[in-house]
Amino acid sequence: MTLGALGGQGPPGALGTRGADLDVRAITKRFGTVVAVEAVSFTVRAGEFFSLLGPSGCGKTTTLRAIGGFETVDEGDVLIGGRPMGRLPPNRRETNMVFQRLALFPHYSVFDNVAFGLRMRRLPASEVGRRIAEALARVELGDLGARRIGELSGGQQQRVALARALVNEPRVLLLDEPLSALDLKLRIQLQEELKRLQRSLGTTFIYVTHDQGEALAMSDRIGVMAGGRLEQVGTPLEIYERPATRFVAGFIGDANLMEAVVEGVDGETLVARVGDARVRARRQGWEHVGAGLTICVRPERVRIVRPGGQAHVLVGRVEDRAFSGSLVKYRLAVPGLRLHAAVPYVHGTPLFEVGDAVAVAWDGDQAVTVPA
Amino acid sequence: MKVRGWLAAGLLGPVLALTAGLYVVPLGVYLVNGFHRFKDGRILPVWTLDTYVAFLTDPFSYKIVSTSLLLAGIVTVLALLVGYPLAYALHTRVRSARVRAVLAVVLFCPLMISVVVRTYGWLILLANQGLVNTTLLRLGLIDEPVRLLFNMQGVVISLTHIMLPFAIFPIYSVLGKLDASLKEAARDLGAGPWATFWRVTLPLTLPGVASGGVICFTLVLSAFVTPQLLGGGRVQVLPLTVYNSTVEINWPEGAVTSVTLLALSILSVWVVNRMLQHLPGVRL
Numbered sequence: 303m304t305l306g307a308l309g310g311q312g313p314p315g316a317l318g319t320r321g322a323d324l325d326v327r328a329i330t331k332r333f334g335t336v337v338a339v340e341a342v343s344f345t346v347r348a349g350e351f352f353s354l355l356g357p358s359g360c361g362k363t364t365t366l367r368a369i370g371g372f373e374t375v376d377e378g379d380v381l382i383g384g385r386p387m388g389r390l391p392p393n394r395r396e397t398n399m400v401f402q403r404l405a406l407f408p409h410y411s412v413f414d415n416v417a418f419g420l421r422m423r424r425l426p427a428s429e430v431g432r433r434i435a436e437a438l439a440r441v442e443l444g445d446l447g448a449r450r451i452g453e454l455s456g457g458q459q460q461r462v463a464l465a466r467a468l469v470n471e472p473r474v475l476l477l478d479e480p481l482s483a484l485d486l487k488l489r490i491q492l493q494e495e496l497k498r499l500q501r502s503l504g505t506t507f508i509y510v511t512h513d514q515g516e517a518l519a520m521s522d523r524i525g526v527m528a529g530g531r532l533e534q535v536g537t538p539l540e541i542y543e544r545p546a547t548r549f550v551a552g553f554i555g556d557a558n559l560m561e562a563v564v565e566g567v568d569g570e571t572l573v574a575r576v577g578d579a580r581v582r583a584r585r586q587g588w589e590h591v592g593a594g595l596t597i598c599v600r601p602e603r604v605r606i607v608r609p610g611g612q613a614h615v616l617v618g619r620v621e622d623r624a625f626s627g628s629l630v631k632y633r634l635a636v637p638g639l640r641l642h643a644a645v646p647y648v649h650g651t652p653l654f655e656v657g658d659a660v661a662v663a664w665d666g667d668q669a670v671t672v673p674a
Numbered sequence: 675m676k677v678r679g680w681l682a683a684g685l686l687g688p689v690l691a692l693t694a695g696l697y698v699v700p701l702g703v704y705l706v707n708g709f710h711r712f713k714d715g716r717i718l719p720v721w722t723l724d725t726y727v728a729f730l731t732d733p734f735s736y737k738i739v740s741t742s743l744l745l746a747g748i749v750t751v752l753a754l755l756v757g758y759p760l761a762y763a764l765h766t767r768v769r770s771a772r773v774r775a776v777l778a779v780v781l782f783c784p785l786m787i788s789v790v791v792r793t794y795g796w797l798i799l800l801a802n803q804g805l806v807n808t809t810l811l812r813l814g815l816i817d818e819p820v821r822l823l824f825n826m827q828g829v830v831i832s833l834t835h836i837m838l839p840f841a842i843f844p845i846y847s848v849l850g851k852l853d854a855s856l857k858e859a860a861r862d863l864g865a866g867p868w869a870t871f872w873r874v875t876l877p878l879t880l881p882g883v884a885s886g887g888v889i890c891f892t893l894v895l896s897a898f899v900t901p902q903l904l905g906g907g908r909v910q911v912l913p914l915t916v917y918n919s920t921v922e923i924n925w926p927e928g929a930v931t932s933v934t935l936l937a938l939s940i941l942s943v944w945v946v947n948r949m950l951q952h953l954p955g956v957r958l
Contacts (some may be wrong), residue, residue, distance in 0.1 A: 372858055392861040407876045418873075422864035468864065597881035 321349045322383035322396065322473035323378060324369065329378035331364050335490075338364040340530040343646055346523075348383075348506040351497065353517040356527035356540060357553070363402075363478055363508045369508060370476050387530045393422075398467035399476040400673070403483075404459055406451045412438070412462050413447035419470040420565070423493070425590040437469035440499065445624030457488045468499070474506045493520055514554050517543065526550045536650070551598040551672045558604065558641045560597045564589050571666035577638045579616045582666035589671055596672040603668040604643035605647070606654060616662045617650065618652045634662055685712040706955045708929030712776060725926040729934070739934065742911040745829065745901070746894040746942075750841075752834045753890050754883055755918030757841030761882075762875075762914065764842075765849040781839055789899045795905060797823065798938055824906025832900050837893060841886040849875075888946045912938075 311468040331339040339361040346352040367373045368381050371646040380387045382396055398419070399410035407415050416437055419431045426483040438444050441461035451459065460480060467475055481489045497520050500507045511517050517524050518538040526533045526541060545551035552559060561583070562574035572585045574597060583597045609617050618636035630653055634641045641662055654660060708725055729735050768774050784792060790947045799805045800822035805820040855877065860870040900915040912935045919928035939942045
């Protein structure tokens with residue numbers, strides 16, 4: 303893996319893009335004295351699958367609701383297809399939302415739920431019928447039009463919510479943790495379906511989730527949010543490989559984070575002091591000798607070896623071991639630190655035992671620096 | 675916690691005994707009179723259906739029943755028409771919980787005053803020289819006082835006021851349970867505020883409207899004080915007949931009219947329940 307390859311995840315493979323560009327310009331939203339969203343800016347290309355990722359209360363849902371017109375922003379503006387939205391209400395924006403709690407109308411059938419938006423636009427009944435049949439077929443609910451919402455399973459309700467939004471051919475589709483109520487298996491299946499649907503429609507998707515696995519798997523790009531601010535925007539690979547902040551490093555995937563001080567730089571790598579030991583990390587360019595920073599190493603990049611005179615290793619002890627088939631996960635106690643390692647299990651190789659003295663190492667380009 | 679057996683019997687016993695001893699038994703004793711005969715100011719203990727036949731064949735009975743139903747119907751509709759916007763405003767416009775609590779008390783206030791007192795209040799307001807007529811005259815909207823007392827209008831106005839809390843609270847409570855994202859979904863799908871109300875909010879709050887309606891309807895059907903004091907003898911409803919018959923010791927007739935009143939109340943509750951079951955998407 304070279305650095306150059308990171309940016310290589312090109313534009314989405316949309317066929318005949320009909321989504322719109324989205325431009326979020328420095329929006330701020332306050333609820334009383336609480337700042338829910340603070341000066342958040344990002345742009346999304348037409349037809350892109352963009353996720354807003356963050357823990358609960360990070361402002362991602364408020365940002366989504368501001369795009370949809372459900373919250374009026376205190377500062378900044380949202381542009382859809384280049385048009386400033388200002389204080390336009392949701393019914394006058396070319397967006398549709400899939401709500402977290404789905405918000406399907408319990409007093410309507412599946413057909414009438416999906417028809418709602420089309421009927422509001424006073425489309426002729428024949429057109430409504432045709433488009434609903436198409437939308438229901440697309441989400442594989444073709445023959446369930448007459449059912450009541452209460453008669454559907456969770457996954458089917460999820461699909462109705464999706465069809466109800468997509469049938470209006472929105473230029474931007476907003477999804478507020480739509481899969482969070484489903485069980486894991488169904489969630490993964492629907493993730494794949496959503497992604498496929500998005501590619502074939504070319505609609506711009508803004509997907510809010512707190513599940514980093516979901517965001518990594520589905521998105522073209524991800525915006526990571528924390529405390530009302532946007533921490534980093536990038537492709538899944540960029541965010542995983544080059545986290546911009548300590549928060550992003552810890553939130554995306556598993557990470558060993560170590561406080562370190564730079565002792566020397568050498569081309570693409572640097573040597574830093576962690577406690578009494580010296581370790582190597584990939585250099586990004588801004589680091590200078592004497593600077594305090596955080597070093598981030600993914601557990602699967604950590605190697606465990608028998609101790610004995612190596613350079614650039616941390617010496618410690620195996621504190622716990624969990625065997626999970628393809629991987630062996632170790633928890634290692636290093637003076638002042640606790641590290642996690644995930645080592646592929648190779649048939650026949652002996653495992654380290656709890657209490658074993660070990661040395662922990664990684665290749666210089668496998669650790670990344672993050673501002674302290 | 676589930677309560678069973680002797681404990682359940684022990685807990686329910688006092689209530690059941692009170693209900694049976696003070697309500698069911700006396701009512702039964704009274705209703706038995708419906709099958710006796712009233713003659714020359716005395717109740718003859720013979721078993722007969724004469725009183726029922728007399729009541730059911732007398733055109734005047736139907737006049738009373740229809741007046742009762744009409745009064746209950748008009749007041750229920752008016753109370754719901756006035757009450758729904760009030761409940762809706764209380765639900766959507768009042769954000770602060772404290773203000774809501776204060777408004778709820780204000781709305782409930784009328785119930786803390788005796789019906790008799792409130793009815794006398796309306797007597798003063800609605801009289802020919804009362805506040806309403808004087809105001810209308812001063813404003814030049816009318817040339818001579820409108821008769822609002824001792825006729826249907828006065829009874830309707832007063833009863834609508836008395837029934838308002840019973841219409842508002844069921845609607846308000848259903849509005850509170852409505853998932854707010856349903857309204858947002860309607861807006862998201864292109865509906866303006868009105869379309870959202872007609873297609874989503876109103877249909878989904880109909881159970882509240884129905885229970886408020888049933889409460890108002892049955893209460894007005896059995897209202898006695900207001901038709902008596904404000905009707906001036908021109909608003910002949912079933913409770914007045916029950917009262918008059920009972921006072922005249924014509925218990926057989928009183929019993930028959932009471933049974934009619936009870937039957938109408940039960941019927942109205944049953945009809946509304948049936949309607950609710952056929953309402954789409956309603957879970958009671």
